[in-house]
Amino acid sequence: MAMKQTQTKLFDFSDVGLDFCAGSKNLFPDRFKKMLALGYNEQTVSSVAVAGNQVTLTYGGAHGYVADRVLKVDAGALALVNDGEFWIDSVTTNTVTFTLDPAPPSVESGFNTRIAPLGWELVYEQANIHVYKLKALDESNIFLRLCFQNNTAYRNRVSPCVGRSFNPSTGEITDEAALAETKNITSPATFAWEFSLAANATYDNHSYANGYNIFGRAVVVGSKYHLALLCSTWSGSTARVNAVIPYQSLDYSVIKLPLLLGETATPTGNGQNNQLTNLKLYAGKFETKIQASNSTTFAPSYAAAQSFLPLAIDGFNTTTAGPLMIYEKISGQFLGITNGFYYTYYGVSSSDVPSSDNKVVPLQTADVDISSICFVHCVAAGQQNVFFTIPVEEIKIA
Incomplete structure:
Protein backbone atom coordinates (compact mmCIF):
# COMPACT_ATOMS: atom_id res chain seq x y z
CA MET A 1 0.00 0.00 0.00
CA ALA A 2 1.32 3.42 -0.97
CA MET A 3 1.47 6.41 1.32
CA LYS A 4 -1.57 8.64 0.77
CA GLN A 5 -1.85 12.39 0.43
CA THR A 6 -2.63 14.50 3.50
CA GLN A 7 -3.09 17.92 1.88
CA THR A 8 -6.87 17.57 1.66
CA LYS A 9 -8.68 16.29 4.72
CA LEU A 10 -12.08 14.84 5.56
CA PHE A 11 -14.19 15.40 8.67
CA ASP A 12 -17.61 14.08 9.58
CA PHE A 13 -19.95 15.89 11.96
CA SER A 14 -20.26 12.55 13.82
CA ASP A 15 -16.52 12.27 14.55
CA VAL A 16 -15.48 11.78 18.17
CA GLY A 17 -14.30 15.20 19.27
CA LEU A 18 -16.76 17.01 16.98
CA ASP A 19 -20.17 15.32 17.49
CA PHE A 20 -22.50 18.10 16.35
CA CYS A 21 -25.26 18.63 13.79
CA ALA A 22 -26.12 21.39 11.33
CA GLY A 23 -28.54 22.93 13.82
CA SER A 24 -26.06 23.12 16.72
CA LYS A 25 -25.42 26.85 16.49
CA ASN A 26 -23.99 27.13 20.02
CA LEU A 27 -21.34 24.54 19.09
CA PHE A 28 -20.33 25.95 15.71
CA PRO A 29 -17.53 28.37 16.74
CA ASP A 30 -15.79 25.65 18.77
CA ARG A 31 -16.18 22.97 16.09
CA PHE A 32 -14.89 25.28 13.37
CA LYS A 33 -11.80 25.99 15.46
CA LYS A 34 -11.18 22.28 15.83
CA MET A 35 -11.59 21.49 12.14
CA LEU A 36 -9.73 24.51 10.77
CA ALA A 37 -6.96 25.21 13.28
CA LEU A 38 -6.70 23.00 16.38
CA GLY A 39 -7.52 19.40 15.56
CA TYR A 40 -9.48 17.18 17.93
CA ASN A 41 -9.68 13.91 19.87
CA GLU A 42 -6.21 13.82 21.41
CA GLN A 43 -5.03 10.36 22.50
CA THR A 44 -1.77 8.89 23.87
CA VAL A 45 0.00 6.06 22.05
CA SER A 46 1.03 3.15 24.30
CA SER A 47 3.00 1.13 21.72
CA VAL A 48 4.10 1.18 18.09
CA ALA A 49 4.62 -1.74 15.69
CA VAL A 50 6.33 -1.41 12.30
CA ALA A 51 5.99 -4.06 9.57
CA GLY A 52 7.45 -2.99 6.24
CA ASN A 53 5.81 0.32 5.45
CA GLN A 54 2.85 -0.31 7.76
CA VAL A 55 2.90 1.51 11.09
CA THR A 56 0.37 0.46 13.76
CA LEU A 57 -0.24 2.61 16.81
CA THR A 58 -1.85 1.00 19.86
CA TYR A 59 -3.70 3.01 22.49
CA GLY A 60 -4.61 2.13 26.06
CA GLY A 61 -8.32 2.00 25.24
CA ALA A 62 -10.88 2.91 22.59
CA HIS A 63 -9.46 5.84 20.60
CA GLY A 64 -12.54 6.86 18.60
CA TYR A 65 -10.60 7.39 15.35
CA VAL A 66 -11.97 6.21 12.00
CA ALA A 67 -10.37 5.38 8.67
CA ASP A 68 -9.84 8.08 6.04
CA ARG A 69 -9.02 10.84 8.48
CA VAL A 70 -5.57 12.41 8.72
CA LEU A 71 -3.78 11.70 11.98
CA LYS A 72 -1.49 14.35 13.45
CA VAL A 73 1.53 13.21 15.49
CA ASP A 74 2.71 15.98 17.78
CA ALA A 75 6.08 14.71 19.07
CA GLY A 76 8.78 12.10 18.53
CA ALA A 77 10.34 10.73 15.35
CA LEU A 78 7.07 10.55 13.42
CA ALA A 79 6.40 14.24 14.00
CA LEU A 80 9.40 15.02 11.79
CA VAL A 81 8.02 13.07 8.79
CA ASN A 82 5.44 14.60 6.40
CA ASP A 83 4.77 17.34 8.98
CA GLY A 84 3.60 14.58 11.33
CA GLU A 85 0.48 13.89 9.24
CA PHE A 86 -0.61 10.43 8.09
CA TRP A 87 -3.72 9.14 6.34
CA ILE A 88 -5.44 6.49 8.49
CA ASP A 89 -5.78 3.31 6.40
CA SER A 90 -7.60 1.18 8.95
CA VAL A 91 -8.57 0.99 12.62
CA THR A 92 -9.60 -1.43 15.31
CA THR A 93 -11.06 -0.39 18.65
CA ASN A 94 -7.63 0.46 20.07
CA THR A 95 -5.28 0.56 17.04
CA VAL A 96 -4.63 2.77 14.04
CA THR A 97 -2.65 1.68 10.97
CA PHE A 98 -1.14 3.95 8.34
CA THR A 99 1.41 3.71 5.53
CA LEU A 100 4.82 5.36 5.80
CA ASP A 101 7.43 5.27 3.01
CA PRO A 102 10.09 4.62 4.11
CA ALA A 103 9.18 3.55 7.64
CA PRO A 104 11.84 3.42 10.39
CA PRO A 105 12.57 -0.02 11.89
CA SER A 106 11.13 1.04 15.25
CA VAL A 107 9.34 3.99 16.85
CA GLU A 108 9.19 4.87 20.52
CA SER A 109 5.71 5.28 22.01
CA GLY A 110 4.33 7.73 24.58
CA PHE A 111 3.49 10.54 22.18
CA ASN A 112 0.08 12.11 21.55
CA THR A 113 -2.00 12.08 18.38
CA ARG A 114 -5.11 13.94 17.22
CA ILE A 115 -7.12 14.36 14.06
CA ALA A 116 -5.24 16.94 12.03
CA PRO A 117 -6.95 20.28 11.27
CA LEU A 118 -6.79 21.96 7.88
CA GLY A 119 -3.77 23.93 9.03
CA TRP A 120 -5.40 27.36 9.13
Whole structure:
Protein backbone atom coordinates (compact mmCIF):
# COMPACT_ATOMS: atom_id res chain seq x y z
CA MET A 1 0.00 0.00 0.00
CA ALA A 2 1.32 3.42 -0.97
CA MET A 3 1.47 6.41 1.32
CA LYS A 4 -1.57 8.64 0.77
CA GLN A 5 -1.85 12.39 0.43
CA THR A 6 -2.63 14.50 3.50
CA GLN A 7 -3.09 17.92 1.88
CA THR A 8 -6.87 17.57 1.66
CA LYS A 9 -8.68 16.29 4.72
CA LEU A 10 -12.08 14.84 5.56
CA PHE A 11 -14.19 15.40 8.67
CA ASP A 12 -17.61 14.08 9.58
CA PHE A 13 -19.95 15.89 11.96
CA SER A 14 -20.26 12.55 13.82
CA ASP A 15 -16.52 12.27 14.55
CA VAL A 16 -15.48 11.78 18.17
CA GLY A 17 -14.30 15.20 19.27
CA LEU A 18 -16.76 17.01 16.98
CA ASP A 19 -20.17 15.32 17.49
CA PHE A 20 -22.50 18.10 16.35
CA CYS A 21 -25.26 18.63 13.79
CA ALA A 22 -26.12 21.39 11.33
CA GLY A 23 -28.54 22.93 13.82
CA SER A 24 -26.06 23.12 16.72
CA LYS A 25 -25.42 26.85 16.49
CA ASN A 26 -23.99 27.13 20.02
CA LEU A 27 -21.34 24.54 19.09
CA PHE A 28 -20.33 25.95 15.71
CA PRO A 29 -17.53 28.37 16.74
CA ASP A 30 -15.79 25.65 18.77
CA ARG A 31 -16.18 22.97 16.09
CA PHE A 32 -14.89 25.28 13.37
CA LYS A 33 -11.80 25.99 15.46
CA LYS A 34 -11.18 22.28 15.83
CA MET A 35 -11.59 21.49 12.14
CA LEU A 36 -9.73 24.51 10.77
CA ALA A 37 -6.96 25.21 13.28
CA LEU A 38 -6.70 23.00 16.38
CA GLY A 39 -7.52 19.40 15.56
CA TYR A 40 -9.48 17.18 17.93
CA ASN A 41 -9.68 13.91 19.87
CA GLU A 42 -6.21 13.82 21.41
CA GLN A 43 -5.03 10.36 22.50
CA THR A 44 -1.77 8.89 23.87
CA VAL A 45 0.00 6.06 22.05
CA SER A 46 1.03 3.15 24.30
CA SER A 47 3.00 1.13 21.72
CA VAL A 48 4.10 1.18 18.09
CA ALA A 49 4.62 -1.74 15.69
CA VAL A 50 6.33 -1.41 12.30
CA ALA A 51 5.99 -4.06 9.57
CA GLY A 52 7.45 -2.99 6.24
CA ASN A 53 5.81 0.32 5.45
CA GLN A 54 2.85 -0.31 7.76
CA VAL A 55 2.90 1.51 11.09
CA THR A 56 0.37 0.46 13.76
CA LEU A 57 -0.24 2.61 16.81
CA THR A 58 -1.85 1.00 19.86
CA TYR A 59 -3.70 3.01 22.49
CA GLY A 60 -4.61 2.13 26.06
CA GLY A 61 -8.32 2.00 25.24
CA ALA A 62 -10.88 2.91 22.59
CA HIS A 63 -9.46 5.84 20.60
CA GLY A 64 -12.54 6.86 18.60
CA TYR A 65 -10.60 7.39 15.35
CA VAL A 66 -11.97 6.21 12.00
CA ALA A 67 -10.37 5.38 8.67
CA ASP A 68 -9.84 8.08 6.04
CA ARG A 69 -9.02 10.84 8.48
CA VAL A 70 -5.57 12.41 8.72
CA LEU A 71 -3.78 11.70 11.98
CA LYS A 72 -1.49 14.35 13.45
CA VAL A 73 1.53 13.21 15.49
CA ASP A 74 2.71 15.98 17.78
CA ALA A 75 6.08 14.71 19.07
CA GLY A 76 8.78 12.10 18.53
CA ALA A 77 10.34 10.73 15.35
CA LEU A 78 7.07 10.55 13.42
CA ALA A 79 6.40 14.24 14.00
CA LEU A 80 9.40 15.02 11.79
CA VAL A 81 8.02 13.07 8.79
CA ASN A 82 5.44 14.60 6.40
CA ASP A 83 4.77 17.34 8.98
CA GLY A 84 3.60 14.58 11.33
CA GLU A 85 0.48 13.89 9.24
CA PHE A 86 -0.61 10.43 8.09
CA TRP A 87 -3.72 9.14 6.34
CA ILE A 88 -5.44 6.49 8.49
CA ASP A 89 -5.78 3.31 6.40
CA SER A 90 -7.60 1.18 8.95
CA VAL A 91 -8.57 0.99 12.62
CA THR A 92 -9.60 -1.43 15.31
CA THR A 93 -11.06 -0.39 18.65
CA ASN A 94 -7.63 0.46 20.07
CA THR A 95 -5.28 0.56 17.04
CA VAL A 96 -4.63 2.77 14.04
CA THR A 97 -2.65 1.68 10.97
CA PHE A 98 -1.14 3.95 8.34
CA THR A 99 1.41 3.71 5.53
CA LEU A 100 4.82 5.36 5.80
CA ASP A 101 7.43 5.27 3.01
CA PRO A 102 10.09 4.62 4.11
CA ALA A 103 9.18 3.55 7.64
CA PRO A 104 11.84 3.42 10.39
CA PRO A 105 12.57 -0.02 11.89
CA SER A 106 11.13 1.04 15.25
CA VAL A 107 9.34 3.99 16.85
CA GLU A 108 9.19 4.87 20.52
CA SER A 109 5.71 5.28 22.01
CA GLY A 110 4.33 7.73 24.58
CA PHE A 111 3.49 10.54 22.18
CA ASN A 112 0.08 12.11 21.55
CA THR A 113 -2.00 12.08 18.38
CA ARG A 114 -5.11 13.94 17.22
CA ILE A 115 -7.12 14.36 14.06
CA ALA A 116 -5.24 16.94 12.03
CA PRO A 117 -6.95 20.28 11.27
CA LEU A 118 -6.79 21.96 7.88
CA GLY A 119 -3.77 23.93 9.03
CA TRP A 120 -5.40 27.36 9.13
CA GLU A 121 -4.43 29.86 11.82
CA LEU A 122 -7.00 31.57 14.02
CA VAL A 123 -5.72 35.17 14.06
CA TYR A 124 -8.73 36.93 15.59
CA GLU A 125 -11.47 35.77 17.96
CA GLN A 126 -13.92 38.07 19.70
CA ALA A 127 -17.44 37.01 20.67
CA ASN A 128 -19.00 35.44 17.57
CA ILE A 129 -16.35 36.69 15.12
CA HIS A 130 -13.44 34.51 13.95
CA VAL A 131 -10.77 35.43 11.41
CA TYR A 132 -8.64 32.60 9.99
CA LYS A 133 -5.49 32.79 7.90
CA LEU A 134 -5.32 30.29 5.04
CA LYS A 135 -3.45 30.15 1.74
CA ALA A 136 -4.20 31.22 -1.81
CA LEU A 137 -2.99 28.90 -4.56
CA ASP A 138 0.07 31.17 -5.02
CA GLU A 139 0.87 30.58 -1.30
CA SER A 140 0.09 34.15 -0.31
CA ASN A 141 -1.96 34.72 2.85
CA ILE A 142 -5.75 34.97 2.62
CA PHE A 143 -8.06 35.80 5.53
CA LEU A 144 -11.52 34.36 6.04
CA ARG A 145 -13.81 36.22 8.44
CA LEU A 146 -16.69 34.19 9.89
CA CYS A 147 -19.63 35.86 11.63
CA PHE A 148 -21.45 33.13 13.57
CA GLN A 149 -25.09 33.38 14.62
CA ASN A 150 -25.39 35.26 17.93
CA ASN A 151 -29.16 35.45 18.26
CA THR A 152 -30.80 32.45 19.91
CA ALA A 153 -34.12 33.24 18.24
CA TYR A 154 -32.64 33.07 14.71
CA ARG A 155 -31.70 30.06 12.59
CA ASN A 156 -28.13 28.78 12.41
CA ARG A 157 -26.22 30.64 9.73
CA VAL A 158 -22.68 31.99 9.26
CA SER A 159 -21.71 34.97 7.09
CA PRO A 160 -18.26 34.67 5.45
CA CYS A 161 -15.94 37.28 3.96
CA VAL A 162 -12.58 36.60 2.36
CA GLY A 163 -9.81 39.11 1.68
CA ARG A 164 -6.07 39.64 1.49
CA SER A 165 -5.92 41.85 4.59
CA PHE A 166 -7.70 42.43 7.89
CA ASN A 167 -7.49 44.72 10.89
CA PRO A 168 -6.09 42.68 13.80
CA SER A 169 -7.64 45.09 16.31
CA THR A 170 -11.20 44.98 15.00
CA GLY A 171 -11.35 41.77 12.96
CA GLU A 172 -12.63 43.69 9.92
CA ILE A 173 -11.60 42.58 6.44
CA THR A 174 -9.86 45.62 4.93
CA ASP A 175 -9.33 44.41 1.35
CA GLU A 176 -11.19 46.77 -1.00
CA ALA A 177 -11.84 43.85 -3.36
CA ALA A 178 -13.70 41.85 -0.68
CA LEU A 179 -17.46 41.51 -0.39
CA ALA A 180 -18.54 44.70 1.42
CA GLU A 181 -21.72 43.21 2.92
CA THR A 182 -19.85 40.87 5.26
CA LYS A 183 -16.58 42.73 5.96
CA ASN A 184 -17.38 43.98 9.44
CA ILE A 185 -20.86 42.77 10.45
CA THR A 186 -21.55 41.56 13.99
CA SER A 187 -24.60 39.40 13.13
CA PRO A 188 -25.02 37.24 10.00
CA ALA A 189 -26.11 39.33 7.02
CA THR A 190 -28.26 38.56 3.98
CA PHE A 191 -25.43 36.58 2.32
CA ALA A 192 -24.54 33.60 4.48
CA TRP A 193 -23.89 29.90 4.79
CA GLU A 194 -27.21 28.38 5.88
CA PHE A 195 -27.23 25.42 8.26
CA SER A 196 -30.75 25.33 9.69
CA LEU A 197 -34.24 25.94 8.38
CA ALA A 198 -36.00 26.68 11.67
CA ALA A 199 -35.63 29.98 13.53
CA ASN A 200 -35.53 28.71 17.10
CA ALA A 201 -33.17 27.45 19.80
CA THR A 202 -34.34 23.83 19.88
CA TYR A 203 -31.21 22.36 18.30
CA ASP A 204 -28.60 24.78 19.64
CA ASN A 205 -26.62 22.15 21.59
CA HIS A 206 -27.66 18.96 19.79
CA SER A 207 -25.20 16.16 19.25
CA TYR A 208 -24.94 14.42 15.89
CA ALA A 209 -27.19 11.57 17.04
CA ASN A 210 -29.73 13.99 18.55
CA GLY A 211 -29.97 15.90 15.30
CA TYR A 212 -29.64 13.09 12.76
CA ASN A 213 -33.36 12.46 12.17
CA ILE A 214 -33.80 16.13 11.26
CA PHE A 215 -30.48 17.14 9.69
CA GLY A 216 -29.09 13.85 8.36
CA ARG A 217 -25.52 13.41 7.11
CA ALA A 218 -22.89 16.15 7.07
CA VAL A 219 -19.21 16.15 6.08
CA VAL A 220 -16.44 18.68 5.59
CA VAL A 221 -13.69 18.50 2.95
CA GLY A 222 -10.86 21.01 2.95
CA SER A 223 -7.19 21.91 2.86
CA LYS A 224 -5.08 24.96 3.57
CA TYR A 225 -6.51 26.31 0.29
CA HIS A 226 -10.20 25.43 0.42
CA LEU A 227 -13.24 24.43 2.47
CA ALA A 228 -16.50 22.67 1.53
CA LEU A 229 -19.27 22.15 4.08
CA LEU A 230 -21.80 19.58 2.83
CA CYS A 231 -24.99 19.26 4.85
CA SER A 232 -28.76 19.74 4.89
CA THR A 233 -30.77 22.34 6.77
CA TRP A 234 -33.79 20.14 7.56
CA SER A 235 -35.30 16.74 6.89
CA GLY A 236 -35.91 15.52 3.35
CA SER A 237 -34.33 17.40 0.43
CA THR A 238 -32.79 20.56 1.84
CA ALA A 239 -29.16 19.98 0.82
CA ARG A 240 -26.60 22.78 1.10
CA VAL A 241 -23.10 23.31 -0.26
CA ASN A 242 -21.24 26.11 1.53
CA ALA A 243 -17.69 26.67 0.40
CA VAL A 244 -14.48 28.60 -0.06
CA ILE A 245 -13.27 27.58 -3.53
CA PRO A 246 -9.86 28.44 -5.00
CA TYR A 247 -9.82 29.11 -8.72
CA GLN A 248 -7.44 30.04 -11.51
CA SER A 249 -8.65 33.49 -12.52
CA LEU A 250 -7.82 36.06 -15.13
CA ASP A 251 -5.08 38.40 -13.98
CA TYR A 252 -7.23 41.11 -12.41
CA SER A 253 -6.54 41.78 -8.74
CA VAL A 254 -10.20 42.55 -7.94
CA ILE A 255 -11.26 38.98 -8.78
CA LYS A 256 -8.17 37.09 -7.56
CA LEU A 257 -9.76 35.91 -4.33
CA PRO A 258 -11.15 32.46 -3.53
CA LEU A 259 -14.79 32.06 -4.48
CA LEU A 260 -17.43 32.18 -1.76
CA LEU A 261 -20.41 29.87 -2.33
CA GLY A 262 -23.46 30.55 -0.18
CA GLU A 263 -26.90 32.09 -0.54
CA THR A 264 -28.90 35.22 0.13
CA ALA A 265 -31.96 35.14 2.36
CA THR A 266 -33.68 37.24 4.98
CA PRO A 267 -31.62 36.83 8.18
CA THR A 268 -34.70 36.45 10.42
CA GLY A 269 -37.47 33.87 10.42
CA ASN A 270 -37.32 30.45 8.77
CA GLY A 271 -35.09 29.72 5.79
CA GLN A 272 -35.77 28.33 2.31
CA ASN A 273 -35.91 24.62 1.42
CA ASN A 274 -34.14 25.02 -1.92
CA GLN A 275 -30.64 26.53 -1.91
CA LEU A 276 -30.54 26.90 -5.69
CA THR A 277 -33.27 29.54 -5.51
CA ASN A 278 -31.00 31.93 -3.59
CA LEU A 279 -27.55 30.57 -4.41
CA LYS A 280 -24.73 33.09 -4.80
CA LEU A 281 -21.11 32.67 -5.88
CA TYR A 282 -18.81 35.63 -5.34
CA ALA A 283 -15.33 36.37 -6.64
CA GLY A 284 -14.46 39.14 -4.24
CA LYS A 285 -17.36 41.59 -4.54
CA PHE A 286 -18.37 40.38 -8.01
CA GLU A 287 -21.25 37.93 -8.33
CA THR A 288 -20.58 35.08 -10.75
CA LYS A 289 -22.35 32.14 -12.40
CA ILE A 290 -21.29 28.85 -14.01
CA GLN A 291 -22.98 29.03 -17.39
CA ALA A 292 -21.87 30.97 -20.46
CA SER A 293 -25.04 32.64 -21.68
CA ASN A 294 -26.92 35.91 -21.58
CA SER A 295 -28.97 34.53 -18.67
CA THR A 296 -28.09 35.70 -15.16
CA THR A 297 -29.24 32.36 -13.70
CA PHE A 298 -26.48 30.70 -11.67
CA ALA A 299 -26.57 27.29 -13.41
CA PRO A 300 -28.60 25.20 -15.85
CA SER A 301 -30.86 22.53 -14.33
CA TYR A 302 -28.90 19.76 -16.06
CA ALA A 303 -25.63 19.77 -17.90
CA ALA A 304 -25.84 16.50 -19.83
CA ALA A 305 -28.29 14.63 -22.04
CA GLN A 306 -27.51 11.36 -20.24
CA SER A 307 -26.03 10.57 -16.85
CA PHE A 308 -23.39 8.05 -17.93
CA LEU A 309 -20.64 7.65 -20.48
CA PRO A 310 -21.60 5.45 -23.46
CA LEU A 311 -20.93 1.74 -22.91
CA ALA A 312 -18.53 1.85 -25.86
CA ILE A 313 -16.30 4.13 -23.76
CA ASP A 314 -16.85 2.65 -20.29
CA GLY A 315 -18.74 -0.55 -19.48
CA PHE A 316 -19.55 0.74 -16.00
CA ASN A 317 -22.11 3.45 -15.27
CA THR A 318 -19.61 6.29 -14.98
CA THR A 319 -20.73 9.88 -14.50
CA THR A 320 -18.11 12.50 -15.22
CA ALA A 321 -17.40 15.72 -13.36
CA GLY A 322 -15.57 18.79 -14.55
CA PRO A 323 -14.23 21.98 -12.97
CA LEU A 324 -16.61 24.91 -12.75
CA MET A 325 -16.20 27.50 -15.46
CA ILE A 326 -16.71 30.85 -13.73
CA TYR A 327 -18.40 33.76 -15.52
CA GLU A 328 -19.20 37.27 -14.33
CA LYS A 329 -22.95 37.30 -13.73
CA ILE A 330 -24.08 40.36 -15.73
CA SER A 331 -21.69 40.36 -18.69
CA GLY A 332 -21.37 36.58 -18.98
CA GLN A 333 -17.63 37.02 -19.50
CA PHE A 334 -15.27 34.20 -18.51
CA LEU A 335 -13.29 34.78 -15.29
CA GLY A 336 -11.59 31.48 -14.44
CA ILE A 337 -11.76 27.80 -13.55
CA THR A 338 -12.02 26.10 -10.15
CA ASN A 339 -9.61 23.80 -8.31
CA GLY A 340 -10.90 20.92 -6.19
CA PHE A 341 -14.57 21.62 -6.85
CA TYR A 342 -16.46 20.08 -9.78
CA TYR A 343 -19.80 20.12 -11.55
CA THR A 344 -21.35 16.64 -11.82
CA TYR A 345 -22.77 15.83 -15.25
CA TYR A 346 -26.01 14.05 -14.52
CA GLY A 347 -28.63 13.86 -17.24
CA VAL A 348 -32.29 14.61 -17.69
CA SER A 349 -33.61 11.28 -16.38
CA SER A 350 -34.43 11.56 -12.69
CA SER A 351 -33.98 7.79 -12.33
CA ASP A 352 -30.23 8.24 -12.95
CA VAL A 353 -29.81 11.03 -10.41
CA PRO A 354 -28.95 10.28 -6.76
CA SER A 355 -31.56 10.95 -4.14
CA SER A 356 -31.33 14.38 -2.56
CA ASP A 357 -32.65 13.05 0.76
CA ASN A 358 -30.46 14.15 3.66
CA LYS A 359 -29.89 10.55 4.78
CA VAL A 360 -28.31 9.82 1.35
CA VAL A 361 -26.37 12.97 0.47
CA PRO A 362 -23.61 13.87 0.76
CA LEU A 363 -23.04 10.64 -1.16
CA GLN A 364 -19.60 9.04 -0.86
CA THR A 365 -18.28 7.60 -4.10
CA ALA A 366 -14.86 7.14 -5.71
CA ASP A 367 -12.76 8.54 -8.52
CA VAL A 368 -12.34 5.64 -10.97
CA ASP A 369 -8.93 6.87 -12.14
CA ILE A 370 -7.05 7.30 -8.86
CA SER A 371 -9.52 5.72 -6.40
CA SER A 372 -9.74 8.80 -4.21
CA ILE A 373 -12.85 9.39 -2.11
CA CYS A 374 -15.34 11.83 -3.65
CA PHE A 375 -18.48 13.33 -2.20
CA VAL A 376 -21.44 14.15 -4.43
CA HIS A 377 -23.82 16.73 -3.02
CA CYS A 378 -26.58 18.92 -4.43
CA VAL A 379 -27.98 22.41 -3.98
CA ALA A 380 -31.61 21.75 -4.88
CA ALA A 381 -34.34 19.14 -4.73
CA GLY A 382 -36.30 16.86 -7.04
CA GLN A 383 -36.13 17.44 -10.79
CA GLN A 384 -34.09 20.63 -10.39
CA ASN A 385 -31.02 19.17 -8.69
CA VAL A 386 -27.61 20.65 -9.41
CA PHE A 387 -24.90 18.29 -8.15
CA PHE A 388 -21.29 19.03 -7.30
CA THR A 389 -18.42 16.62 -6.71
CA ILE A 390 -15.78 17.39 -4.08
CA PRO A 391 -12.85 14.95 -4.07
CA VAL A 392 -10.67 14.22 -1.05
CA GLU A 393 -7.44 14.61 -2.99
CA GLU A 394 -4.69 17.17 -3.51
CA ILE A 395 -5.89 20.29 -5.28
CA LYS A 396 -2.41 21.71 -5.69
CA ILE A 397 0.58 19.55 -6.60
CA ALA A 398 3.93 21.25 -6.13
